Amino acid sequence: MTNSVTVEELVQTLDIEFAYGEEFKERKITSSEVARPGLILTGYHEFYVYDRIQLIGKTEINYINSKTSEERTEIFKVLCREETPAIVIARQIPVPKELIPIAQACRIPILTARSKTSRVLANLTNYLEGKLAERLSKHGVFVEVFGLGVLLVGASGVGKSETALELIQRGHRLIADDRVELYMIDELTLIGEAPEILRHFLEIRGLGIIDVMSLYGVAATRLSKKLELIIELILDDGTHEYDRLGSQRETVQIFEVNVPKIKLPVKTGRNLAVIIESAAMNYRAQVMGFDATESFNSKLDALIAKNQQEDM
Template identity: 35%
Template structure:
């Protein structure tokens, strides 16, 4: 998990620094911003500490009604929770005592023209991704019809070549060779690239391709939520699965379960088409539809008719 500094979010969201220019190296420790409510009134042990505090119109208007000393007291109640910084939204004027108190306590005060809801959503999303636990795996990540898919298999099995075929069919590359997986929640795994392999696809006998330069921006996507893990394996005649409906198997990455399928390779087999079919079929299952169940209902209906 990498760290995020106040300076990083200041540059990312074009925040104005009102005070604490020498404290922008401070590190965020929590992923969710907070709006002080009860925190204004007193110290509460059950309220989480070390969150970025956002002062919106309600909070600023309240502080403007107070005297300098009373305002400083209320701000002091927020400072007790050790915020890495305080951000004023909607380009509002800072309340009396805020700059002085935060300068004394070495807490940067920032300001943005964004509304509270806009900044909260953007900042939360950015910090959650940046601070998410992550691992790097060998494979290819591609977005097929809006669904994030991991392609895995032994080196040289044809993962990158298959991804190239899928790009030609209108799907999007996320990462080739090294895929960075970020755990956003117990159920959510995000696939993305590292900075070295962004937009690149390596094909044996051809070389390194920049898919954006070759095929345009639509050939590349920066990240995708992982929905399927597909393993490309060597052809084994006696190992093919011909059941009407495959039993769902899973693999785990950082304790997040991802549905797993194996696809056997053989010359002439349309692997890209099978991957498209697997993605679309999985989507239908999530909508509650099963082709196998419908087929069995038709068989039962025919028997009943006879």
């Protein structure tokens, strides 16, 4: 879990620039929430969340410009606190001259963005939520199959990485091998990515570590992906029972998200890559409203009813 992001990292990642206070670029941002201090500017200070980035847009600036210079100074004295990580002004609106010395005294960098305020707010929130969200490290191989984020899990040596390599050769993409970092960006969405040191690398027993990007090109990898399906690979020793019809729905809860899970037996002669492709396409069909199991059961019920009528 990343506890903080520096203002410098924010500027390097998003379309935001330093207007003043670049010497304070190491200021740390610890909250993914971004505040628009409209009520604070009008004098209502009771619930001022001063430890967040303060975003000022066209509406706030128009209100500020309607005040005298002395009134603006008093407003900015309330807005600027030692704990405030940064002030961002959207639409490249000129920075009010009264704000500059007050922000400097509190060591607050002032940033400007070209986009409209709502776009800046969305970009800031998305970036900070991704960087500051609680993270869970899970053992497995994360691949994109037909645009679907599929996490392959199972015992060590079951063939996860080898299966991923065959999927890559068939045109699919690697996100992470061995260890996947998962974090939640909203109540329904989990994102998975590789730790920076493991990006693009795949370990194949007997061969060692290969660089997938170098061998297969940039189209064979991606940095992150939404987790939509978990497939557990299990060595088939005859002791496990498997769902023959696919009517049993199993899920795994990660944080607050329930992720569908499928168990696949591994034994000689099974082409796991093809089966995983079929599992991904079947899951996508279910999401779109077509369930092969329900279709089969409906046909079976109709056949039984027909045979009963013929026997009467």
